[in-house]
Amino acid sequence: MRQVLLLNATYEPLTTLSLHRAVILVLREKADVVHRDGRGAVLRSATRTLDVPSVIRLRRYVRIPYRTRIPLTRAALMRRDNFRCAYCGQRAETIDHVIPRSRGGPHTWENCVASCTPCNHRKADRLLEELGWALRVAPVVPHGAHWRLIGAQLDGDPQWAPYLSETAA
Structure with a gap:
């Protein structure tokens, strides 16, 4: 659905x-x-015609509690890593802790990466140095207006770009 x-x-x-x-x-x-x-689509009823919206704005202000950190969820982590394995670049299906939890690694943005199932099983509870592996990209805490969106698709409508820029935040 759109x-x-x-x-x-x-x-x-x-x-x-x-x-x-x-x-x-x-x-x-x-x-x-x-x-x-952008395609000029229109919704029609018996009495009204309405252009299909891409962006809408509330008429009344809604107060949203400020969050200092973006919550770490599976969906957000997969989006951050673009659904790609941090080790080999294949399609990721699982989450892996760079420093395993069994070795005291925290469950934080900086320690979690998306991983494909084969790499996750191969790595198991070992450190990257033990395997001679390296991360393709260092895991970081995401930032920006679009990360505050609940359920937003990062690859959404290109017309949203001006509203999701850092200056709009």
């Missing part, structure tokens, strides 16, 4: 939502269409 970017009244990105939910917010006059779909 996703729509939802902005706060201050144009701060909040989340993505389904086209159905976005249209309901617009029709109930709780949100305004900021950017229409």
Whole structure:
């Protein structure tokens, strides 16, 4: 289903939502269409015509509690690593701790990477130095406005780029 970017009244990105939910917010006059779909698609009913939105903005400000760190979830970690194994570059299906938890490694952004199943099994509870392996990219804490989005697709609509830039945060 098509996703729509939802902005706060201050144009701060909040989340993505389904086209159905976005249209309901617009029709109930709780949100305004900021950017229409680039293909010029239109929704029609017996009495109304509505351009398909790509970005909508709430009319009233919604206070969102500030988070100092982005929560570490499987989905967010996979997105950060672009669903690629940190060791070989193949498609990743699992999460691996660079310093194994059995050896005192923490469950943090800096110690977790996406991994394919073969590499994860080969590595087991060993350190990279023991295997002679190296990480393709050092794991870091993600930052930026798009990481605060709940359920947002990083590869979403290219029309969202101006609203997800660092200056929009």
